[in-house]
Structure formats: structure tokens, C-alpha cells
Amino acid sequence: MPELHVSDHPLVQDKLARLRDKATEPDAFRQLMAEVAMLIGTEVLRGARTRKAAVQTPLKSAPAVVLDQPLAFVAVLRAGLGMTPGLLQLAPRAAIGHIGLYRNEETLNPVRYYVRLPRRLSEHFVVLCDPMLATGGSASESLHILKTDGARQIALLTLLASRRGVERVHRDHPDVPVFTAAVDPVLNAKGYIVPGLGDAGDRLFNT
Numbered sequence: 001m002p003e004l005h006v007s008d009h010p011l012v013q014d015k016l017a018r019l020r021d022k023a024t025e026p027d028a029f030r031q032l033m034a035e036v037a038m039l040i041g042t043e044v045l046r047g048a049r050t051r052k053a054a055v056q057t058p059l060k061s062a063p064a065v066v067l068d069q070p071l072a073f074v075a076v077l078r079a080g081l082g083m084t085p086g087l088l089q090l091a092p093r094a095a096i097g098h099i100g101l102y103r104n105e106e107t108l109n110p111v112r113y114y115v116r117l118p119r120r121l122s123e124h125f126v127v128l129c130d131p132m133l134a135t136g137g138s139a140s141e142s143l144h145i146l147k148t149d150g151a152r153q154i155a156l157l158t159l160l161a162s163r164r165g166v167e168r169v170h171r172d173h174p175d176v177p178v179f180t181a182a183v184d185p186v187l188n189a190k191g192y193i194v195p196g197l198g199d200a201g202d203r204l205f206n207t
Helices: 010-020 026-047 084-090 137-148 163-172 200-205
Strands: 004-006 050-056 061-067 071-077 095-103 110-116 125-129 153-157 160-162 178-180
Touching: 010 026, 026 084, 026 125, 026 153, 026 178, 026 200, 071 084, 071 137, 084 125, 095 137, 110 137, 125 137, 137 153, 137 163, 160 163, 160 178, 163 178
Parallel strands: 004 178, 071 095, 071 125, 125 153, 153 178
Antiparallel strands: 050 061, 095 110
16 A cells, blocks of 8 residues: 655654745755755655664673665755755765756656666665655656666655645555655645745755
8 A cells, every 4th residue: 555654743843844934044944954854764764674683882792783775865856955965864874866857847747867876776775855746747757767777665755745746656656655744735837836835946056
């Protein structure tokens, strides 16, 4: 069954409120985006494979649980770049990938222009970072690209989603869980999430 995880953590919700606020300056917006990605990322990474091990403390050997697979964070350009710094705080050794898509303003369909992904993606737990899940077209296309390149275990991490976007991802990729801070009800005629937080890329890069 398709999975949707909406974080109700007080810190996530407080930071989301500040991301939505049009008065939030670009430097604060960047920091907040990274922090929300990190907070939700701890829940996303629960899906990573682990194994039992043992470590030697200053006193004696102790049982432990350690990661047993590599991690990959794949940012959908350009706004997804704002999420990877927070995730790298959790897993500094993770591989980083990039998928470049832009939206045709007439059809709202994604157009691919750049793909650079880690090697042996089939071995990784892959977190796709796309901050705004609006129509779902870019996320769905990115997931298709990842699967074509061999990815087997993927989670979608987004800051804000629309109902339509969640439905699109669930329809096209029912095996991929979606993690977000909130689900907004509608899209406007230009495909923007309402009430949303505006254009995440423009606010992130002050353009």
C-alpha cells in the first residue's frame, strides 16, 4: 500500500511556519530548509538496513546496531539543493546525486536536462529530495530515472506537498513512501501549491 508520512513534530511545524512566511529572508530560508530536511530525514532513514555488531567501550565489549548499506541523497535541481546540507549533517558519508528538470510552463510537464547519479545505485538507500510536491510530475519523472538507473529502495522527502502531487506519486510509484511536513489542498492555475510558500528555488537563491 502507498505510504504517506506527515510530520507533526513541533519543531518541524514551527520551522514550516517560518518557511511559509513571506517576510523570512533568504539566509534564514536556507537554514530552515536544511533544518526541516534534517528533522524529517531522521524518520526517512528509519528505512535504512542495519545489522547487529559489537563495539569495544573503555570498559568492555557492547552490542551495537550499525548501518549496513550505503546512503544516497539525490536532489532535484535546483531547489532540492537546499535540503542536502541538512541530510549530510545526519550522514556525512552519503553519496550525492543530481537530477535536473524544469517545468514546461504551458503543459506543466517536466523536461530533463541533467542527470548525475552515484554508481551501484541498487545497493543504496536512496532519498529523493524535492521540496515542493506540486503536480507530482517532476517527482514521478525523477523516481522513474532512479529506478531506470537501478535504484531499488527509494523514499521521497519533500517539505510541502499537494493532495494532487501525493496522488500522482502514489499512482505512478506505489512502492515509494512520501515524507513531508504538510499537505496543502489545492494548486493554482500555474501549478503552485496554495497556500504553499511560494517558489522554493527563488526564495532559496534570492532570485
